[in-house]
Amino acid sequence: MTQDPKQTPSPIGVVYNTSMARADAALALAALYVAASRRQARVNGVAVNGSGLGAAIFCDVVARFYTGTARTPSSNAVLPIGFDSDATAADPPMVGRALARTRPNGQPQYVRSIQRVSDTAAPDALLRNAVTLTPETIVVLSAPATWLAQSIALAGVEGQYERRVKRVVIVEAGDTGRDAAALKRVAALPVPVVFCGSEVGESLRVTASRFDGAFAWAPAHPVADAVAAGAASDLPLHDLAAMYFALSPESPFFTVTDRRLSLAAGAAPACLTELLSLATSRPAPPPARTA
Amino acid sequence: MIVTGKSLSRRMVLKGIGTTIALPFLDAMTPAFARAADAPVRLAWFYVPNGIDMRHWTPAAEGPLDTLTGILAPMNPVKDEILVLSNLTTHWGRPLQDGPGDHGRALGSYMTGAQVYKTAGADLKLGISADQIAADVLGKDTRLPSLEVGLEEARQAGNCDSGYSCAYTYNLSWRTETQPLPPISEPRALFERLFGADADEPPAARARRLEMRRSILDEVLGTTSRLQAALGGSDRRKLDEYLTSVREIERQVQRAETDGVVVEPGMEKPFGIPVEFPDYFRLMTDMMVLAFKADITRISTMIVGREGSVRAYPEIGVNDGHHPLTHHQGNMDMLAKVRQINELHATLFAEFLIKLKNTREGDSTLLDQSLIVYGSGLSDGNVHTHDQLPTVLAGRGGGFVAPGRHIIYQRETPVTNLFLTMLHRVGVRPDHVGDSTGELRGVSLS
Numbered sequence: 001m002t003q004d005p006k007q008t009p010s011p012i013g014v015v016y017n018t019s020m021a022r023a024d025a026a027l028a029l030a031a032l033y034v035a036a037s038r039r040q041a042r043v044n045g046v047a048v049n050g051s052g053l054g055a056a057i058f059c060d061v062v063a064r065f066y067t068g069t070a071r072t073p074s075s076n077a078v079l080p081i082g083f084d085s086d087a088t089a090a091d092p093p094m095v096g097r098a099l100a101r102t103r104p105n106g107q108p109q110y111v112r113s114i115q116r117v118s119d120t121a122a123p124d125a126l127l128r129n130a131v132t133l134t135p136e137t138i139v140v141l142s143a144p145a146t147w148l149a150q151s152i153a154l155a156g157v158e159g160q161y162e163r164r165v166k167r168v169v170i171v172e173a174g175d176t177g178r179d180a181a182a183l184k185r186v187a188a189l190p191v192p193v194v195f196c197g198s199e200v201g202e203s204l205r206v207t208a209s210r211f212d213g214a215f216a217w218a219p220a221h222p223v224a225d226a227v228a229a230g231a232a233s234d235l236p237l238h239d240l241a242a243m244y245f246a247l248s249p250e251s252p253f254f255t256v257t258d259r260r261l262s263l264a265a266g267a268a269p270a271c272l273t274e275l276l277s278l279a280t281s282r283p284a285p286p287p288a289r290t291a
Numbered sequence: 292m293i294v295t296g297k298s299l300s301r302r303m304v305l306k307g308i309g310t311t312i313a314l315p316f317l318d319a320m321t322p323a324f325a326r327a328a329d330a331p332v333r334l335a336w337f338y339v340p341n342g343i344d345m346r347h348w349t350p351a352a353e354g355p356l357d358t359l360t361g362i363l364a365p366m367n368p369v370k371d372e373i374l375v376l377s378n379l380t381t382h383w384g385r386p387l388q389d390g391p392g393d394h395g396r397a398l399g400s401y402m403t404g405a406q407v408y409k410t411a412g413a414d415l416k417l418g419i420s421a422d423q424i425a426a427d428v429l430g431k432d433t434r435l436p437s438l439e440v441g442l443e444e445a446r447q448a449g450n451c452d453s454g455y456s457c458a459y460t461y462n463l464s465w466r467t468e469t470q471p472l473p474p475i476s477e478p479r480a481l482f483e484r485l486f487g488a489d490a491d492e493p494p495a496a497r498a499r500r501l502e503m504r505r506s507i508l509d510e511v512l513g514t515t516s517r518l519q520a521a522l523g524g525s526d527r528r529k530l531d532e533y534l535t536s537v538r539e540i541e542r543q544v545q546r547a548e549t550d551g552v553v554v555e556p557g558m559e560k561p562f563g564i565p566v567e568f569p570d571y572f573r574l575m576t577d578m579m580v581l582a583f584k585a586d587i588t589r590i591s592t593m594i595v596g597r598e599g600s601v602r603a604y605p606e607i608g609v610n611d612g613h614h615p616l617t618h619h620q621g622n623m624d625m626l627a628k629v630r631q632i633n634e635l636h637a638t639l640f641a642e643f644l645i646k647l648k649n650t651r652e653g654d655s656t657l658l659d660q661s662l663i664v665y666g667s668g669l670s671d672g673n674v675h676t677h678d679q680l681p682t683v684l685a686g687r688g689g690g691f692v693a694p695g696r697h698i699i700y701q702r703e704t705p706v707t708n709l710f711l712t713m714l715h716r717v718g719v720r721p722d723h724v725g726d727s728t729g730e731l732r733g734v735s736l737s
Contacts, residue, residue: 082703118378118701119702124728126702128382129380129382129703135388
């Protein structure tokens, strides 16, 4: 069956501001691209701060893995990866394996379009541009809020965000709270803001062995490499839970009270299965175009 | 520099009946020991349409400019006077759910950093362009607050690109959100705006002068003689050179009006416009040089071609329209022609820069005292990309810029950051220019 892309409604845009320092962040990114392949979301932009350049390269690798290998995506395709070029943070160990992996001919296993900082995007401009790409956008924040707050402070942007941002989901794990003033600024946006506390991710712990064979549909998979490199005995799914909720706010797995996300009673096992299914699925093929 | 006992006003003009000719910068206008850094800085923007073949534009490495190749090769004579700036973006040129119309958005959003309201009607809405933000502050110091020039007759109404008004594809300068400033494309009109009669010249007198082919210099002969007698030798020579330039341009304007009125069988030549594009470009930019030299204005824009321009360039063997050629879809023959056009534009721009460089102003040159952008709101015209734009900044801005380098910025950096930096240099300090996020780092070495 063929499908005319013009006849399906535009999916909601998603902006993911992440430090990409934990394996659950890599899984969240995979889930986002799988949802995008199913036209349940559009990846408006990914911005990295709080981690070294390797984290941005990893996000680019994942983007290329799921969306193709275009060296320089046009303005009508995926935006580049935002990155805080002033930061001196180290590369998270989790990304090292995927970035170092090579093919038998010695070439990198995964195609990438970022080699140096100037291949990344200015984070404040990227976040602003990503939010305004679509009429409706969701923002998932799992990094210091510094750059998101700076983007809000740009001329004319607050009004744009107020009109376009349908939801901000803030992950309260890792270093999200490091810039308290910036986080306060983001939380004060006059749009629905939902905090995903660390207790949510802790309730959704998964053992590393659970991923054995989960990515077998690909001979090599950057997120599988990241999970293998980053997961200890088990892994809390902070970012993946937040991303899932962002994409599926009507899901019965979660409830929101006073802007805080909670896992519904007894929902953990089914929720875990659903989250992992989304993050590890083979992406849907692009829709065939009718003449 | 010769320092004379008396000082002339910077704003002194030669006046005749209904005629006003501004003077160039003379030594006698500089108080003793005045520094070149105090001289005014000029701002200009050159917009080239339909993007550029970026494969032959971007220098291979960041840092000091080596010998320029490809499309930039014509700029080698001035490579130490330019910065090549890579990765700048016009976000609001993107579709953003507004559908097709990239050409309509590209030019409109370039200097405003604003989203182009999609309409083919009169309900235009855009933003204030960078040059007009500057003109609002600096314009009071010169006879013309700003000068808008273009090499295609500017249409102001109608649908020029997928529902976008022609006003968006033909106007680079916007005085307000709703008021574009149409560029002057007719040489005679530009000449008279700069050097000829102001609006006060009686129409009958103007008609008589034109009919008699008298020079506007004749109208100011008396005051010219008196001024020359009061000047030192160096200034007399400068004034003489300047007036000779004005006369030469006036002759070219007259020649363009009287040259054959038929370009080819069945096609009339637009009145007063040189047949060959390079001549047209040179004539109009020569007038820009004189406008800067005489401090008639310090701010100018030049639309080398409107967005979506279908101009053919038979002078260089390109008989196809520019815009259709840019949709080459990888056709090597079409790509080669696009490159030829890109190189022609770059060559003519380099000639303009050389003229500025050869124009002394006090202890400096006009190019030293200028900040001139050459660029486009599209990079790849084939697929309409609005990022990784081709951008050159020429001139030193009165010692502010450290040129001769290629700087690669992070992607998504707004091109309006460059414009904001330029405005700050000339003492105009808006918080932002459209979607700018801050000053562009690295333009100066300080």
